[in-house]
Amino acid sequence: MPIFEYRCDHCGHRFEAIVLNGRQPDQCPQCDQPDLRKQVSTFAAHVSGSTSFPSAPAACGSCGDPRGPGSCRMH
Ligand SMILES: [Zn+2]
Numbered sequence: 001m002p003i004f005e006y007r008c009d010h011c012g013h014r015f016e017a018i019v020l021n022g023r024q025p026d027q028c029p030q031c032d033q034p035d036l037r038k039q040v041s042t043f044a045a046h047v048s049g050s051t052s053f054p055s056a057p058a059a060c061g062s063c064g065d066p067r068g069p070g071s072c073r074m075h
Contacts, residue, residue: 009035 002019010033017025027034060069 005039006036007039008033009037014039 003016004019004024005014005016006025006028007014008028008031010028011031013028013030015025015029024038025036028036059066060071062069065071
């Protein structure tokens with residue numbers, strides 16, 4: 001399922017949207033401004049196993065593991 005993450009350049013709000021039939025959100029659900037910037041798909045990031053996920057609020061502060069301090073092996 002094509003899920004894309006967007007960030008609003010206007011207010012900084014981040015949200016995920018399921019894109020069906022090419023229908024993408026055209027405005028921020030929080031401030032109604034069309035200043036959206038598509039982020040790297042969280043689904044794709046998960047599949048690729050990328051460890052660079054600085055935007056994840058729960059990432060382990062010690063090693064940066066996106067799964068968080070409760071899931072990473074080191075901490
Ligand atoms: Zn906004």
